[in-house]
Amino acid sequence: MILRAGIVGCGGISRRHAAAYDGLEDVDLVAMCDINRDALNNRADEYGVSNRYTDYPEMFANETLDIVSVCTHAPLHAPIAIAAAKVGIHVLCEKPLSIDLETADQMVAACHDAGVHLAVSHQFRFTPLFREAKSLVDSGKIGELRSIREVGKGREAGFELMEMGVHYFDEMDFFLDGISWIQAHITYQGHDVTDADIMHSSELCKTDRRDNGIVAGDTMLVHIGGANSTYGIMELYQREPRHGWMMGPHLLGSEGQLMIKPNPQTGIDEMWYCPFDVSFAAHTPVWEQIELDTSAFLISGKAWKSRHTIWSAQNMRDAILNGNQPELGGRNALTSLECVSATYASHFSGTKVRLPLEKRRHPLTK
Ligand SMILES: NC(=O)c1ccc[n+]([C@@H]2O[C@H](COP(=O)([O-])OP(=O)(O)OC[C@H]3O[C@@H](n4cnc5c(N)ncnc54)[C@H](O)[C@@H]3O)[C@@H](O)[C@H]2O)c1
Structure with a gap:
């Protein structure tokens, strides 16, 4: 067919x-x-x-x-x-x-x-590098997975949450085998976000024309609770891109680390491995690249890297x-957006918010 x-x-x-x-x-x-x-x-x-x-x-x-x-x-x-x-x-x-x-x-x-x-x-999550990273993590390549860190591309956090943030929530969901709670803190121009800081995405972010509805805050720290006492940390804050976008997961394990980041020159993702957990810079071995055979990227005879x-x-x-x-x-289609709502609900309630959310109304709609 x-x-x-x-x-x-x-x-x-x-x-x-x-x-x-x-x-x-x-x-x-x-x-x-x-x-x-x-x-x-x-x-x-x-x-x-x-x-x-x-x-x-x-x-x-x-x-x-x-x-x-x-x-x-x-x-x-x-x-x-x-x-x-x-x-x-x-x-x-x-x-x-x-x-x-x-x-x-x-x-x-x-x-x-x-x-x-x-x-x-x-x-x-569907790309060969992400699939390979998941299978390496599951097979113990970096020991026990402890946490994943993600950083936004540098746009205002409320806008970025709907752009890269939803992708990052999906990555966390993928690597952490599900997300059970969110705890977040949001600021705008240096103060804790209040009702007065809720605005349309076009008012918050003047450099990108996409309409992301109502948003709040230029800076966010989001903690994500995964399965089996694993965690995610997402930082969204404004900055200029200096060496290309940092987007991509940094996976921290008890015995090593993995990163998937785009090469700043080519924009093509690379996976890097460090056989050591976070410790002293001088004791950290050099990172080595894990490359997949080109055949892993082939669809209908063309490589999609x-x-x-x-x-x-x-x-x-x-x-x-x-x-x-x-x-x-x-229901899986809802997870990343549910995390967006949970981020705002957590900030405004000052509590850890569990998924799935009972209240379906946008937390910024008063
Ligand atoms: N998955 C990813 O990595 C990724 C990357 C970029 C963008 N996006 C998402 O894709 C979506 C579109 O982003 P974009 O950058 O392509 O935006 P864009 O502004 O470049 O394109 C949107 C298009 O929709 C058209 N449009 C508006 N109203 C319409 C209507 N009623 N009927 C038909 N067409 C209509 C516009 O004329 C415009 O051409 C956004 O939700 C964005 O977040 C996802």
Whole structure:
């Protein structure tokens, strides 16, 4: 069976979805939609897609799609996903799943009721390097995993939480075998965040145009509780990129450390290993790179060495064809966004907040 794919939203990330459908066997990219004709034509020309729409309900009505990628900004993820579900189309949604848990719950319910999959595209965990790192950690390469540290790209924390933060929560969920609680502290311009500091993401972050709904704070320290007394630490604060983005997990074990970070020159992820736990700089052996054979990165004869969307799209394709849930489908689609809500709920209550959250309303909506 060949799956017929469509894309709604033809901006930056749509290139990765188009490349994914172009590069996957058993999938044809047949239709694209954007309200901006230039963006639509640019992307559709690039991938030779002739069925073009400026209205997504019209695309869903005219085309017989099996899967759609939702690649607009976050506030439109829910209405587009729900409209797709109603006509029986599986949904691969860009992160963050939505702007709040109430609308995200509606997406999950609509897809469940329609018998279609809804998965969120946190592609990092599906890449060969992340899979290899997980299997090394599970086999004891760094002793007992103690914690994971992640640092944002340098944008204001409230904005960054919806950008890299949700990816990092997903990484933590992956490496820590689930997240059970969040404890967070948030500041804005040097003071503890209060109700007066809640604002729209465009007011907080003037350097990025994406709409992430309401947010708060320029600095955050988030503690994450994983399974078996393991922890995550996420630091989001403003800074200039100096040697490239630091994004990627630093895994600290009782007998060693692993890091996956993009090479600053090529942007391609590398995995590095240190056979020593955190200690004195002078006693720390040199880090060594663990390289995978190129064959590990091959899909349809091409090597995909970065954090390409093709890795999450492949998982979604297989789920549709095999009739099982995608790895980040169903309730799993909610986890990273649930952590965002838990971060704010923890700061404002001054307590450790357990998942899943009972209160589904956005904690910043008073
Ligand atoms: N997974 C990742 O690593 C990753 C990376 C980048 C962006 N993203 C996510 O992807 C989403 C899109 O980000 P982007 O950088 O591509 O944004 P973008 O601004 O480049 O593109 C968004 C596009 O959506 C279009 N659009 C707006 N309203 C529409 C509508 N009603 N119907 C159809 N199209 C409409 C816009 O015209 C625009 O072309 C965001 O949620 C972002 O967080 C994810």
